Amino acid sequence: MKGKYHIVVQNNRLRYEFDIRRNITIIRGDSATGKTKLISLLEQAASLGESSGVEVLCERPCRTLGGNDWNLVLPNIHEQILFVDEENKFVKSQDFAAAVKASDNYFVIITREDLANLPYSVEEIYGIHTSGKYHDLKRTYNELYHIYSTEVFDSMEKPETVVVEDSNSGYEFFRAICDKNGIVCVSAEGKSNLKMVMDKLGSESALVIADGAAIGPEMNELYQMMCHKPKIKCYLSESFEWLVLKSGIIDGKMIQDILEHPEDFIESRRYFSWERFFTALLVEHTRDSYLQYSKNKLNKTYLHEKIQQEILDVIEAKFILSENI
Amino acid sequence: MLKIIFGEVENSIYHPPTYFDNQYEDEWITEPLTVAMIKDIDKSDVVGAHLIESPVLGPISTKEISGGVKTLILMAFDQSGRIFNASACGDNCVKWIVELGRKKDLTINLHHVMDFSSVPEFEAVMLNTGVVVHSYGEYLEEAIRIKER
Structure with missing residues (x-):
């Protein structure tokens, strides 16, 4: 897979908006910034579609990857953007690194750990913060920012x-x-x-x-x-x-x-x-x-x-x- | 005293938020310490043991508080003898970890070098090497030399 993808995930209270442009993106940062909520919204949308009340806008399908059977699921997924939450210890494994290397998907991994087996860029390590530009009373707008200040x-x-x-x-x-x-x-x-x-x-x-x-x-x-x-x-x-x-x-x-x-x-x-x-x-x-x-x-x-x-x-x-x- | 152990360790809970959801006690939630931690980290108010008022999400259940605060509450109140993975906590939880370590013997597990720079002076035992550190600088220098993650 190649290319840059604009992603919007929203319900009536939260909106996440960001771009993904490499095979591996890391999201980390302070507690209570909405990382787990983002995964939860994506899971609901993937499971129930429109009837979940969650809207996911992206040129490519976005879904979560997790659990003990990740290695059975992954070979059947192609050209998608996969989000992996921090509870999934397998992200540190050599098996996962090999699977990412062979995969034609993009991976967005939520973790504070340093994944030595994966060659990700300093440019693709983000935190989530509330956007000052669009904040309104009804909905909170979240966007990604570079964790490492230049x-x-x-x-x-x-x-x-x-x-x-x-x-x-x-x-x-x-x-x-x-x-x-x-x-x-x-x-x-x-x-x-x-x-x-x-x-x-x-x-x-x-x-x-x-x-x-x-x-x-x-x-x-x-x-x-x-x-x-x-x-x-x-x-x-x-x-x-x-x-x-x-x-x-x-x-x-x-x-x-x-x-x-x-x-x-x-x-x-x-x-x-x-x-x-x-x-x-x-x-x-x-x-x-x-x-x-x-x-x-x-x-x-x-x-x-x-x-x-x-x-x-x-x-x-x-x-x-x-x-x- | 705060004790820090890097890497895989027996009796540790890798993802404390899941453990919290299945093991927390109602009375923990209304303790003044918990109320203060939820206010500081999540910017939310504890209405009761089953209800939290979030400025972003509105009224939410206790299970919807952040993973970082769930981990802090476990560190403060869980009596099972488990060691909790503090890599589930953001750096905004550091001051609470240090404070808990000043009040009681607290062992935390880390899988990354947590940034304690917001608390320049603190004492901790680095269990991987047995070295006692007294500041963020000493902690960082020791942590960098420890291979386990």
């Missing part, structure tokens, strides 16, 4: 240390820039190691560069660490490959068009997370050219001054890494 991410100061999630091409690229600018560069060798590397940092200012497309399971802990150690900042683009594509060094209106609305191009069953799509896109569009890209080993062309700066310009709208390269 304010703690931004910094215009040059860091003393850069921590890169990648260990291959992405790391080689940033290490080269850091070496030129007297910045210590460390590879965390994977997103699950980031928090331990951050924990070991002293009082120095640090910038963590990670792939936002799949960093979701780490975000709760990384975010708390950033708030607790304010000299640690975080840059989360979709992935290093996305940065390269975004920089414009590879010609083609089509690439920029895809980057404008990737959800319309990324088939969820083929790409478990968007970073895999951007890698495939970059590999495909640089094949047999001087910019031929490999994730395992950085093509030295990417370290040429002009190309390096063009990629860096995408980051330096928010972060300063270099005085000049």
Whole structure:
């Protein structure tokens, strides 16, 4: 399944309105914001249809998934948006992750737990709050908001240390820039190691560069660490490959068009997370050219001054890494 | 004293709201502590043991209060010896968990690193390691190092 879907769920007292655009969306946040009520309304609508008095407006069918027989039910559901409530412990399992990966449905999962087996994006972790725009006396309007405020991410100061999630091409690229600018560069060798590397940092200012497309399971802990150690900042683009594509060094209106609305191009069953799509896109569009890209080993062309700066310009709208390269 | 244990643990209730629906006692609901927690978290008023007035939903049954408050009520009044999963509580429940832990021995189970930053100073025993923490900062540093979730 691909595409963005606008969803409205309402009865005469409550209205939920939001968009879903990736295979995995997480809803969490404070108690008493209406998460369980949303599931309850969807269950009633799925079970009784119009006679439930609940209206569900969406281009795709919306239903809940839960209980011990989820794995028997799921293979028979296609191209739908499935909501999973927090009581379902199976969301943490490897079996569920494998089922999501093979599925052509979108999943909206209500949980505060960090689902290490699922590669969800920092952009798709939401809370629910009451909309100030439409609130009226009769009906409460609820909408989704990004849980992780980007304010703690931004910094215009040059860091003393850069921590890169990648260990291959992405790391080689940033290490080269850091070496030129007297910045210590460390590879965390994977997103699950980031928090331990951050924990070991002293009082120095640090910038963590990670792939936002799949960093979701780490975000709760990384975010708390950033708030607790304010000299640690975080840059989360979709992935290093996305940065390269975004920089414009590879010609083609089509690439920029895809980057404008990737959800319309990324088939969820083929790409478990968007970073895999951007890698495939970059590999495909640089094949047999001087910019031929490999994730395992950085093509030295990417370290040429002009190309390096063009990629860096995408980051330096928010972060300063270099005085000049 | 508050005791925190991360990960799977025997005798714990993973989804306290369901347990609450089937085990709560009427007299818990009208206790001043419960009335205050429902007012603070759900912004709702306890009319009686069977009726809550919600500003959003109107008059609702006790079973329709939030999962977070249900979990807090269990932590406060349940005598079964069960350990309740505090990952069913939002961060807006943290001050009540800390307060309950100051009044009695309270063991909670967590499957995520709950954000206690709204209560900068509190004491808790991290049962996975035996370390006693005295502040949010100490809690966070210890929690990050614990592998169980």
